[in-house]
Amino acid sequence: MATPVRNTPLVTPERLGVLLLLIVAYGVIPVIGTGYLFDAILTPFLALSLAAVGLNILTGYAGQVSLGSAAFLAVGAFAAFNFNLRVPGLPFVVSIVLAGLTAAAIGIVFGLPSLRLRGFYLAVSTLAAQFFVQWALTKFSWFSNDNPSGVIDAPPLTLAGFAFTGPIGRYLFSLTIVVVITFAVTRLIRSQTGRNFVAVRDHETAARVIGVPVLGTKLVAFGISSFIIGVAGVLWAFAYLRTVETGGFNIDRSFQILFIIIIGGLASLRGAFLGAAFIVVFPLILSRTGAALFGGVFDSGVLEMSQRIGIGALIILFLILEPRGLSALVDRVWDWVRPRRAAALGGATPRSFFIRKLQPKGRT
């Protein structure tokens, strides 16, 4: 066929990189890592990355901003807890899938306003999910098995008959789920449905004229996104914290996830991981260096407040220097190392709500 259909070779630098990462993640890190690395860094990183992948489908690819991600984390966690508790003999992996489906169903319901609203209106509307879910999970103690303190505890983590215990086990459990879902998502975004997302985001009217089912596409985006965030909630609650209350799924968490995909790069899966790494690791570095340098001079309150200021200022600086996120930054560095690399796949500059308002003279 002489058509210019993308005839990617079997081995590309990108695929090699991913393969290398997987080898390191499965083969090297478990051997050399410490409990601190797994329980305090990698497991939360994986859970947040997965949540960011989920939100990125909705916000980055399909262009629908959501401030209610934490609600779907909570739905996933509480649903998995209840399926596991109330259906004896149900394999844990089935509980996880059912939890994701529950989150998806609720996500679709709260996605309905997207059929009418856009931009900040939609963003603020999704707060309804945030407040409603938190309220409902607190209000009806059935969800937490009538625990007087309203908390749920992690069931044993098993996949296909294999029990994951200890820091390394929980890490591998999270890693496996994240890898499987991320792989499915890479397929999704290259499919017709993935193109539909971008089409709806970039030019809704044109998409409708062409015959893209706009309303359906939006709801599918909400559904898939909520599914993934729900599964991320299972990881967050059971692989990472292990005993959780609804209070942990508050609006700050939603902002954190949105922040991850923006700092990482909208419409970039790599960005979701880079952003999550940034959010998890960067404050630690800042706080540790601050303590090491100034610990003797200022009291810890002053130090912490200065760090808060520092983080805020860096966010702003970062947005000014590279508004397209860490992913674009990596591209730029890569281009600099290896010039004349072909343009990347997928969506680079989302439109409407996401693009610049006044056309700049410089690059787009």
Next chain:
Amino acid sequence: MFDYQFFLEVLIGGLLSGIMYSLVALGFVLIYKTSGVLNFAQGSMLLFAALTFVSLVERGVPFWGAFAATLGVMVLLGVAVERTILRPLVNQPPITLFMATLGLSYVIEGVAQLLWGTQVHGLDLGIEDSPFEVYGVLISQFDLFAAAVAGSLVAAFSLFFRYTRIGLAFRAVADDQYAALAVGLRLPRVWAIVWTAAGVVALVAGLLWGARLGVQFSLSLVVLKALPVLVLGGFDSIAGAIVGGLLIGAIEKLSEVYIGPYFGGGIEGWAAYVVALGFLLIRPAGLFGQKLVERA
């Protein structure tokens, strides 16, 4: 037997609370109208203003002196925000600016606590807060005062935007940024002024809310009360903020009292959003025909 007197009391209480929401919403509207950004830092600006004011008063500065000084600080803040954040981000998409205001809120909160400490403060504006009864309906004196302040602030802004050159520029920018640029309006100056105005609103709202809640970190959370008001009234309509605030206040209280018991109470947190959304489903153009709803 339906208790009309109680209903009336809840309704009036709701309307008066609603005015307080409007006051917070107003700060959002000013900035959204001219730069299309939901300024998440509005809450921390409110906290910062109230904290600065109360700290000055506690250090012996007289009331009006502290008010003037805080006003000055808010002006500086407005100008600084324009210089350091808006100008470099001028052509960026709204969502990026939104995240920048999130970063800004970190900075402001950090600076506020670094400067003035983490202690909570009481704030006494010297307004008696004992209730009085009108035909058996209880009305709060303080709420009436707050409503009056909010009302005059809105009136002042309306007059300002109608009858001054800057106001004209503001409306031009709000209308069409390209056109405003084309006729030579200096966008940065308009932005600086608008952020300053939002700072003033933050100060007034901070004082009124601070007198109610005390001046403490949670003061920044009052923005959550303003968001459904914005959805209902429109992000870009001052009138919408006022009417939306009244409506949300009243609906919130009435639904909590009359519908809440069927769900075990505590529905105020989300009822306002659901009502605002329901309204938009029926009437997509919103209260005052805001743009951005439905297709652009």
Next chain:
Amino acid sequence: MSYLKHLKSAVIASAIAVGFALPAAADEQYFPLQSYRVGPYAAGGTGFFGGFIDYLNLINIRDGGVNGVKLTWSEGETQYEVEKGVEVYERLKNNPGVAAWNPLSVGIAYAMIDRITQDKVPLITVNHGRTDSTDGRVFPYVFPLLLNPYSETSGIVNYIAGKLGGQDKLKGKKIVVLYHGSPYGKETIPIYKLLADKYGFEVQQIEVPHPGNEQQSQWLEIRRAKPDYVVLRGWGVMNPVALKTAQKVGYPVDHIVGNVWSNSEEDVIPAGDAAKGYVAITTQASGEQYPVVQEIVKTVYGAGKGNLEDKKRIGSVYHNLGIVNGILNVEAIRIAQGKFGHRTLTGDEVRWGFEHLQLDAKRVEELGAKGLFHSINVTWKNHEGDGYVTFQQWDGAKWNVVSDWIAPDWALLRPIIEKSAAAYAAEKGIKPRTSEEAPVTTN
């Protein structure tokens, strides 16, 4: 510039700090502190951790440690955020000689239950935490010392009964509970119902959605209900707003009784005059007149090592809670040392100390804390310690104790706690301990 000067001294100071920190001293007991001095709850955090550190300092300066074992600590800032708390836990847990964890944060405490149980180190959740962890048979390492929510509820009802002139006077009375819309706030709903049935009073429980900065409708309902007492089960900003709104609807403030998280200066000061006359439960009295607080002022602050920046806060509710928490931790170590020897103890040994933390009135007086808190009686089954409570009234400037020490109705509450703990044990497949000596099982 002064900043440069600071920088220079900082470099020198940190170099010294690093130099000295490396060789660990002989016998030390270490407290990892997940403190929060920034963020929404910084006011409480600085008070509590300030008091805790002040007491540890007192022991070091005055006594040279506990039987010669020096107390050390380091802080990790959490901003009250769960994942930061977990990170601090994972970071600090490998330091030698960890005695116990004291997060003073429900969310962080929950996230640590699994971890500390595996690591065999006690987790102290003074006045908070999950109620069923009172059952030490199922939760060997978790200690909700002094007061769990159920005891608190019973204590409050007993106090109201006392005000009315006896428990029989509760009959036919009406109490409204205004609670925070969170698991914490909801926790006591069944207990109030239980007590209402038992004593024959009517209870109406009204929820205030988080954060609670608007309570107009709730207080109008209260006004309509005309209760004899209102119990305020608040949190953060909800408390001053409740008091302010009560004033607005004309409800008498001295008929509002606050719970243990509505009882601090931070809860009343923002309400101004509206709080004058408000009564709240506490496990530890406030004020600086108690000998131990005086000693801290003299010895610790005198030596310039006081932790509170604002000296006015010495003796405040959170500061005194920190001091009492310090006493409980130190005494647990002392008791454990009695069994295991005067050396650095393991976490499991300190747990043994906590499970034998029995301080009677005489011992409390010896510790200079007479009147500051009553007594405590922790056993391997009962991790709360039968805490007595007292009530304080706010006079516009300070809290004044207005009641005797009141005992909650432990016998009534214990079965409920055991039931919940049993459910947890079943969920997690834990076999409850059957005797004090039985090995602690971790799953």
Next chain:
Amino acid sequence: MPGASALRQRPDAVLTPRDATAALKAAIGTGVRAQDPSASTAATPVLAIEHVSLAFGGVTALADINLDVWPGEIHAVIGPNGAGKSSLLNVVTGLYQPDRGRVRHGGRPFAHVPTARLARLGVARTFQNLSLFKGLTVLDNIVMGLSAEVRSSFLGQIFGVPAAAREERRHRAAAGEIVEFLHLTEVADRTAGGLPYGIQKRVELGRALVAKPKLLLLDEPMAGMTLTEKRELTGFIRTARDTYGTSIVLIEHDIGVVMGLSDRVAVLDYGRKIADGTPDEVQADQAVIDAYLGVAHDVDVGGGI
């Protein structure tokens, strides 16, 4: 063919009011498309706009417009800015609902054209301002033109079930042909948003063409193009019509392009149709000259296409 039955029920009687032009239409139809096997349906217009009126808050955008587009015909709509040209296309594609009148697609009458079904009715359009999906590659943009024919579900696509994979291959192949046809091979894998304006316009044409529509609506396809680009695009449009037999409605300001390319030209002025005929007729029409072509001398002649 969803429109086939609708075609048959189209009564010829509707043509009667304008018999004179009907003859002309037939002539053009056969003239251009003599070899087209579907020429037998030439008696039914692909698109018929009947008495369409539209007003925005009292301002008349369209006033009683009638327009027929015949199979294989390139029918231009010209007029000064604000004459209602784009409004007309928006009515035809259902983005606007007319206050009065109907639009017939292949004979099926609609008071409000269902935009979502447009593609299945065999209609495609481009927009005045670029409407590409900037985040997708050129090839993907063109594949998107076949969206209305997608049958597989997102699950099938993720798991790569055979039917979904076949469908994807088929659509890619079809898009590949268009890429070649429009000489876009070089940029097929580039993200559309970063390409030069002229190429983006061409991609948009490709996206509209890939479904082989019966009717193609082009809203100022040449705006902002260089002379060379215009010449190129004109060639593509003409070839597209000749190859696929597509009827084309062309809105364009460049009179040179219009007169060179169109079979017939309709002229709008203040929402009214003031002329409709062959380029020669229209150029000779006094009303048109008064309203629009009065300044004919500075019209860009488009390099003699």
